Amino acid sequence: MQITPTNMNDYLNYKFTDSVSSVSTFDELPLWSASFGLFLLKYLELKSGRTLLDIGSGAGFPLLELAGRLGPSTKCYGIDTWINANDRARQKANNYGLNNVEIIDGSAEKLPFDNTSIDLIVSNLGINNFSNPDTVFRECLRVLKPGGKLAITTNLNGHWREFYRVYEETLAQISRPDLALKLKVHEEHRGSVGSLSAMFIANxxxxxxxxxxxxxxxxxxxxxxxxxxFVKLGWLESWKEMIPAELQVSFFDKLEQNLNDFALADNGLSLTVPMAYIEGQKTVA
Ligand SMILES: C[S@@+](CC[C@H](N)C(=O)[O-])C[C@H]1O[C@@H](n2cnc3c(N)ncnc32)[C@H](O)[C@@H]1O
Known part of the structure; x- marks a missing residue:
């Protein structure tokens, strides 16, 4: 892929068009993504004249925000396997008048970039969603310039622990404590700073x-x-999968009741989300 520079004063040509399409892309992103994205934006180094890639850029976050904050001296690419989300991201980039953005339909497992062509790669909440994270890490290493960085944000093991303890108690109530192992695997899928750092280093x-x-x-x-x-969209399916189909209705009835009892005793349901920002570097040989 050819990396082309952006015209620096394109903003003089920007005109907001008051249309259904324009207004529809002034929507906000899910608060879930925003919480992690703000964490990324707090620590990410902003330098001029570089090439940035967002892997798992979804509907355009944090890609478009970074493109705006870095300005036209930075060429920003996003890549995602989710075609409808990429179309949405393109529509937003167009409506925001961002000319330094290109969105690619494709997988981070096979990046369409030359070796040593990218300065900075980011991924907000991508790592838990990649089927082959090691392959993605190796691709990132390949396309990064020496000294280039890969910065990720992710939720950690311990995420929503209050919910998962009630889930575990409910498994015991339906006399299926044996399913606790599935729950453990599901919870630990998220990893810790230690296990994620080890993955960076191994690659x-x-x-x-x-x-x-x-x-x-x-x-x-x-x-x-x-x-x-967002709970229905992002998590419910994986919680259902841990329970045999014939038990799902009774299990979720009990779970909901237990969560409601917990909330009553605890002045609402407050769930902890631990998160990490980890920045790996391709060190110069
Ligand atoms: C939790 S979403 C995060 C999206 C966005 N970065 C955000 O913060 O809202 C994870 C994204 O990773 C994408 N994804 C999963 N596997 C991928 C792959 N192999 N290559 C590129 N994107 C992938 C999904 O399609 C999804 O858009």
Whole structure:
């Protein structure tokens, strides 16, 4: 792929068009993505004249925000396997008047870039979603220039621990504590700073910096939580999969009730989300 520079004063030609299409892309991103993206934006080094790649850029975040914050001296690429999300991201880039952005339909497992052509790669909440994260890490190492960086943000093991303890208690109530092993695997899938750093190192990176933080997501109760659109979209399926089909209705009835009892005793359902920013570097040989 040919990396082309952006025209620096294109902003003089920008005109906001008041149309359904324009207004529809002034929407906000999910608060879930935003929490991690703000963490990324807090620590990421902003330097001029570089080439940036966002892997797993979804509907355009944080790609488009970075393209705006870095300005036209930075060429920004996004890549995602999710075609409809890429179309949405292109529509946003167009409506925002961003000329330094290109979005690629494709996989981070096979990046369409030459060796040593990219300065900085970011990924907000990508790592947990890649089927072959080691392949992605190796591709990132290949396309990064010597000294280039890969900065990721992700949720860590311990995420929503209050919810998962109630889930575990509910498994015991339906006399299926044997399913606790599935739950353990599901929870630990997220990894720790240690296990994620080890993955960077195993694939040829050194760790430049890492930061951790956490935030709380508050819900009125279990009923609100289980009905929240983003919970249904992002997690519900994986929680259902851990329970045999014939037990799902009774299990989720009990789970909802237990979460509601927990919320009543605890002044609402407050769930902890630990997060990490990890920056790996391709060290100069
Ligand atoms: C949790 S979403 C994060 C999206 C966005 N970065 C955000 O912060 O909202 C993970 C994204 O990774 C994408 N993804 C999964 N596997 C991928 C791959 N092999 N290559 C590129 N993107 C991938 C998904 O399609 C999805 O858009």
């Amino acid at each position: 040829g990176f050194t760790i430049a910096r890492h930061f951790t933080d956490s935030f709380s997501m508050r819900f009125l109760d279990g009923t609100a939580f289980l009905n929240h659109y």
